[in-house]
Amino acid sequence: MKEGPDLSRIASLVGDPARANMLSALMSGAALTASELALEGGVGLPTASSHLAKLSEGGLVKVASQGRHRYYALAGSEVATMLEAISGVAASVGPKRARPGPRDSAMREARVCYDHLAGDKGVALFDHLTGSKLIKHAAQDAVLTPRGRAWFAEFGVDVSALERNRRPLCRVCLDWSVRRSHLAGALGAAALDRMFALNWARREADSRVVRFTPKGRAEFDRLIRA
Amino acid sequence: MKEGPDLSRIASLVGDPARANMLSALMSGAALTASELALEGGVGLPTASSHLAKLSEGGLVKVASQGRHRYYALAGSEVATMLEAISGVAASVGPKRARPGPRDSAMREARVCYDHLAGDKGVALFDHLTGSKLIKHAAQDAVLTPRGRAWFAEFGVDVSALERNRRPLCRVCLDWSVRRSHLAGALGAAALDRMFALNWARREADSRVVRFTPKGRAEFDRLIRA
């Protein structure tokens, strides 16, 4: 009668609002404690604990005990990919919520999404890449053009090294705050790393917000207008 | 308090076993009637109707009325991608079910998964492609090597034409029956089309089973041993 892996078992884990919010928070890549996730989920500590037990049991998150803290994180990139896919469908079919996005303007401007740059800055970068034909955009993937390869090399990203990695180079992530696409995948992550290395920006503690320095902001603008 | 697109709204739609089974059935790409889907879902007609209304409302399926039949199909490739992603996670974390796969041996050998070849034959093809370095395998994507491009050209697939399409060329789909990967994406679909065109195999009516002809079986074997 039934077949295949329990699609519904996994999906129903994400199907609860509290758990979905927790998982979204973990998309930043950071490991969070149960209390923090309770806040993110909008539920009390006991409830959160129960949810986390289920997520852990279901293999969606892994937990690392460190002293009296228990840090939860996504179990793997497969889980992150799945969440992105669900998010993509949700964004494409759901103009339901009138709310235009996160009320926090800093968060709206730039934040990490799993491990790459999202928000207005992320979208701006992506628009430049596609507009200048540095990448070719497909449904949920993208390919780097030769010119794009050179562009990234000049920016200081070793594309060849990334390609030796198992992770897909280009990937497109649909941004839930602005309903626009931005660059994910190994290249997206590398680009963000490079910006950190150049001191253009740094990550705010205990938050997904990426705070650009004045210099970084200027350099970034120059980069995507070149 | 809550943010982002309703991840949970979409996920909970897939989170019900009956709905998940229906969606799985629709992964074959075929449009099915409400009665057929009731069977697939293992529920009564009224219940199925209610589920389908929800899926439709949620934007996961689209419906086409044709006479007194109503044909349901997945709303788009994004939905199929999402289901594959969820399926991937389910397979990777869920050694839960002892059942090794579909009991139907024909189905186990070869079947369509959305629109590409799955089952033992699909896995065999994929193994050959990776083993002979015709494609380079990453986490959930793959890239076609120059040699692979030539190989597909010889097989009769116009790769350049596919690349002009918006759909990602190479994609890896984790097979739930054998827990192995096979080729999806535009290239996977084109490969299957080509096999149909060559009369190597044909699709069985009202089923996901792909039935190889004796000649097709021999040619296929030769193809992946070359």
Add this chain to the structure above:
DNA sequence: AACATCATTCGATGATAGTCGAAGTATGCG
């Protein structure tokens, strides 16, 4: 040792949602 913090378990409550039988609507056929 006593205390504070972080987290999980237990028990009770309440709401949501899946289920099906029966009746209603729509389409096709003779």
Add this chain to the structure above:
DNA sequence: CGCATACTTCGACTATCATCGAATGATGTT
């Protein structure tokens, strides 16, 4: 027109599960 088929809607039942307060366990601090 009348009957059959395909599907949906309605109504009532049931079960599952999210939620939180209180208590317990675990760890680190004073």
